[in-house]
Amino acid sequence: MTADLEAESLARRVADAMRGADAATTGAGVELVEVGPGRALARLVVERRHVNGHGLCHGGYLFLLADAAFAYACNSYGTPTVAAGAEITFLRPGKLGDELRAEARVRAAAGRTGVYDVTIRVGDAVVAEFRGHSREVPSMPQPPGV
Amino acid sequence: MTADLEAESLARRVADAMRGADAATTGAGVELVEVGPGRALARLVVERRHVNGHGLCHGGYLFLLADAAFAYACNSYGTPTVAAGAEITFLRPGKLGDELRAEARVRAAAGRTGVYDVTIRVGDAVVAEFRGHSREVPSMPQPPGV
Amino acid sequence: MTADLEAESLARRVADAMRGADAATTGAGVELVEVGPGRALARLVVERRHVNGHGLCHGGYLFLLADAAFAYACNSYGTPTVAAGAEITFLRPGKLGDELRAEARVRAAAGRTGVYDVTIRVGDAVVAEFRGHSREVPSMPQPPGV
């Protein structure tokens, strides 16, 4: 296997193990669509439980979706990594029934610190922009199965 | 009624109307404890559905809790107000069974823009610090009952 | 002139007028290298006045450089636009004598709100990542000469 294929395979193996161990993400309705080194695509279809009285997706679930894509992306290299923090900008509402797609991508890294961008879209329209700050914690155990 | 009591009463009336209209917040397990002009206290007991495989509360639910307290606080003056964005810093994990308390407080305002701080604690220990950016939208309808 | 050429020409005209009117940016040593619709490239050579006792560029000047590139980029469409806020992550130090290059690019927009990314590099190494939040203020006067 080439180095590239190995990196892709490692990213998928980590993501599978994370999914198995993370009831919160899957329970909230987030699905992982794709993952690779430094990137991930996740989706959430906006259900009644995600919306407020105006039929608009709660900002908390937009954050949760972006945060999940971020977590898959920043753990994809095989070193256990946690979120130190994040910021999110809300640009357009997500509506009941919308399919939200969150695309995470590494932007920069130095030492144990990483910066990741996540864009949430409905079709081509940007719903929210998220920037995540990650920190590698090599001493933390991997989820079982990696 | 004095101006102070009226302000307190308005904050509670808005919060009651928001709660009635917001299935997402209550459905996620967030309870409003207290509300007043420019401030709110909300709580979440960390259940199995909120945690990952390590028994730690998902960052998405920490954000959702803080965001809910922020929403109550920034709508408390009676003008419909939305979140433009927010940033969160994760300092300590929330664990299965923990009672998380999120205290929101206005920090500064100018024109239609507001800055709010939300601190999430378990007992006295700070779990996360959240800063929310609000924007008044006077043309937006109030939730029914205000 | 095609629409594209007109957009490029407008961006340059606005940037020239801004530079003429902005003693702070040029006085701090920031030079505009390139500008176009939704983008700008600015540079700063780190001088003695920019560094602390370790010979490292003060974070305030890194921010000032990124903020200047952001201002050129978000005003490039011809509507007066101000910074509502920004966040910066410091990844590597800038050193005395380094040529810092700040590349600004629009990331998303909705209504009067825009999100811009600015990356500061020395050569290929990322020194800082900046995210700016802009707000159009059509009622604000343009700098003279636009």
Add this chain to the structure above:
Amino acid sequence: MTADLEAESLARRVADAMRGADAATTGAGVELVEVGPGRALARLVVERRHVNGHGLCHGGYLFLLADAAFAYACNSYGTPTVAAGAEITFLRPGKLGDELRAEARVRAAAGRTGVYDVTIRVGDAVVAEFRGHSREVPSMPQPPGV
């Protein structure tokens, strides 16, 4: 000397050493007014070199002022500490001749990470709110004289 007095004295000793070693901060016009454990007050009078064509203080210098107060506050405990990042919200303009006062205060800390709030005011009016993220680097040398 009591523990409290020792903490105050240490904060002042570190700040004096930092000032001596930091040409950038003092050269930009920032003065330290007061410092203690986890807090600092700095000031900047807005001069011609700090303003743009509208006579308004450049956001870069507002950031620099807040960042300087943050640096004094987060180094006040005696452990060398750097800024990992920061976010700033601009609420009102600072004008030529204004005396800007930046008050920094620790908000929360966990492990080597700290969260600091800095408010910039002119009189009682809030000009900007800044939140800084610090990271202790015990291996880094102190400025001479501590």
